[in-house]
Amino acid sequence: MKSLLNQKFTGSIQVPGDKSITHRALMMASLAEGTSVIHSPLESEDTFRTSEIMGQLGVEIEREEGRITVTSPGSSNFTAPEEVLYTGNSGTTTRLLMGLIAGIGMDATIEGDSSIAKRPMDRVRTPLGEMGADISLVDGKYPPILMKQSTLKAIEYDMPVASAQVKSAILFAALYAAGETIVHEKIKSRNHTEIMLEQFGVDVEVDGLSIKLKGGQPLKPRDVQVPGDISSAAFLMVLAAITKGSDITIENVSLNETRAGIIDVFKQMNADIEIEETSSEGEAIGNIRIRHSKDLTSFDLSGEIIPRLIDEIPVLAVLGAFGSEPSVIRDALELRYKETDRLRAVIDELKKFGIEFEEFEDGFKVYPLKEVKMTSDSFKGYHDHRIIMMLLVMAVASDTEINIDDTSAINISYPGFIEDLEKLKQAR
Numbered sequence: 001m002k003s004l005l006n007q008k009f010t011g012s013i014q015v016p017g018d019k020s021i022t023h024r025a026l027m028m029a030s031l032a033e034g035t036s037v038i039h040s041p042l043e044s045e046d047t048f049r050t051s052e053i054m055g056q057l058g059v060e061i062e063r064e065e066g067r068i069t070v071t072s073p074g075s076s077n078f079t080a081p082e083e084v085l086y087t088g089n090s091g092t093t094t095r096l097l098m099g100l101i102a103g104i105g106m107d108a109t110i111e112g113d114s115s116i117a118k119r120p121m122d123r124v125r126t127p128l129g130e131m132g133a134d135i136s137l138v139d140g141k142y143p144p145i146l147m148k149q150s151t152l153k154a155i156e157y158d159m160p161v162a163s164a165q166v167k168s169a170i171l172f173a174a175l176y177a178a179g180e181t182i183v184h185e186k187i188k189s190r191n192h193t194e195i196m197l198e199q200f201g202v203d204v205e206v207d208g209l210s211i212k213l214k215g216g217q218p219l220k221p222r223d224v225q226v227p228g229d230i231s232s233a234a235f236l237m238v239l240a241a242i243t244k245g246s247d248i249t250i251e252n253v254s255l256n257e258t259r260a261g262i263i264d265v266f267k268q269m270n271a272d273i274e275i276e277e278t279s280s281e282g283e284a285i286g287n288i289r290i291r292h293s294k295d296l297t298s299f300d301l302s303g304e305i306i307p308r309l310i311d312e313i314p315v316l317a318v319l320g321a322f323g324s325e326p327s328v329i330r331d332a333l334e335l336r337y338k339e340t341d342r343l344r345a346v347i348d349e350l351k352k353f354g355i356e357f358e359e360f361e362d363g364f365k366v367y368p369l370k371e372v373k374m375t376s377d378s379f380k381g382y383h384d385h386r387i388i389m390m391l392l393v394m395a396v397a398s399d400t401e402i403n404i405d406d407t408s409a410i411n412i413s414y415p416g417f418i419e420d421l422e423k424l425k426q427a428r
């Protein structure tokens with residue numbers, strides 16, 4: 001970390017593959033009888049959990065540099081798992097798997113780490129239960145998740161929370177349910193499942209905030225190209241915007257509208273950002289160039305943009321501290337139910353640099369940082385990848401050496417984060 005202080009960050013880089021898309025590609029390729037190839041997948045702890053579980057169900061997974069080959073016997077030939085399906089730290093694996101297992105109709109136990117044990121799963125059990133799934137949770141809410149074989153029927157469901165994980169679990173189950181399932185969202189969440197199901201040959205009708213899917217449609221094997229993850233790029237984007245002399249281009253990154261809210265934030269803040277879209281078929285992809293700006297203003301975020309940047313909020317708190325006016329985030333209560341309570345973690349840890357916050361139940365106001373005033377050099381990472389990388393960005397941008405209790409969780413979504421910073425650094 002010391003070697004990253006007093007540096008500017010310049011050059012072109014590709015960030016690792018998109019985590020959400022990689023999970024979905026592994027699951028859909030596993031449902032499609034035959035061989036599918038996933039190009040440039042994210043190889044991280046979370047996506048490893050998904051591929052391990054697909055292996056337990058009888059799918060052959062072959063990893064090589066830059067690609068994963070998935071050969072499936074078809075979901076009707078899956079083997080019922082004897083061991084627990086262990087999802088580690090991955091909420092996406094846990095929730096999407098609930099829909100997939102309910103759909104296939106097999107007995108299974110799903111369990112994750114101590115963070116997953118505290119994340120609410122009733123939001124998935126409720127719609128799946130309406131479809132006929134038999135799911136038991138601890139205290140009606142938490143893993144371990146006991147699933148019993150059952151037969152599903154289609155439902156029409158109004159989503160109470162904006163969650164792509166819940167929506168995707170319902171759509172996976174709907175593939176195997178009798179009749180047409182309809183999901184209504186109040187606010188649009190990331191739509192990778194809808195896009196990829198179409199690519200795997202499933203007819204999905206999207207009409208504004210409603211999604212319709214008829215049960216009984218088989219998936220056909222496909223090759224999937226995974227773009228870079230904009231949620232990982234976000235750390236480099238913020239670092240470039242706030243560090244003197246920096247100029248970074250992130251290539252082949254996802255520009256999917258339902259994920260790209262952070263681009264709107266940079267624009268709101270008067271940042272120096274250029275977007276070049278190179279493909280808009282299916283998943284939009286392109287290049288993002290971002291340079292240091294000394295004239296960053298502020299942002300005020302609430303409502304529909306929140307799900308479009310939900311995982312970027314920790315590092316946006318750092319960006320806000322480098323603006324000229326206070327910045328505000330509201331409607332982000334969901335952050336309290338992630339790997340840790342991210343609103344608490346962001347405020348408690350960034351305060352140690354002297355950043356001032358006003359905390360709301362569903363967000364915060366962050367004040368411009370006039371001068372770094374350290375109250376401690378011992379930081380907690382909460383085993384949360386996004387909190388740890390947020391802290392590293394803040395430390396590097398403010399030329400401050402800090403100690404974080406444990407940084408291993410970076411491997412959950414962005415193995416190679418530190419190496420990428422090393423590649424981009426140049427003495428100021």
Ligand SMILES: O=C(O)C1=C[C@@H](OP(=O)(O)O)[C@@H](O)[C@H](O)C1
Pocket residue numbers: 019020021092162163164165166168190310311334
């Ligand atoms: O579907 C997905 O891949 C994800 C959806 C989001 O969670 P919610 O669906 O709980 O909002 C996001 O925070 C998570 O990192 C990945």
Ligand SMILES: C=C(OP(=O)(O)O)C(=O)O
Pocket residue numbers: 019046089090091092093311338339386413
């Ligand atoms: C919340 C996240 O992931 P998950 O829900 O899959 O654990 C994340 O990556 O920030």
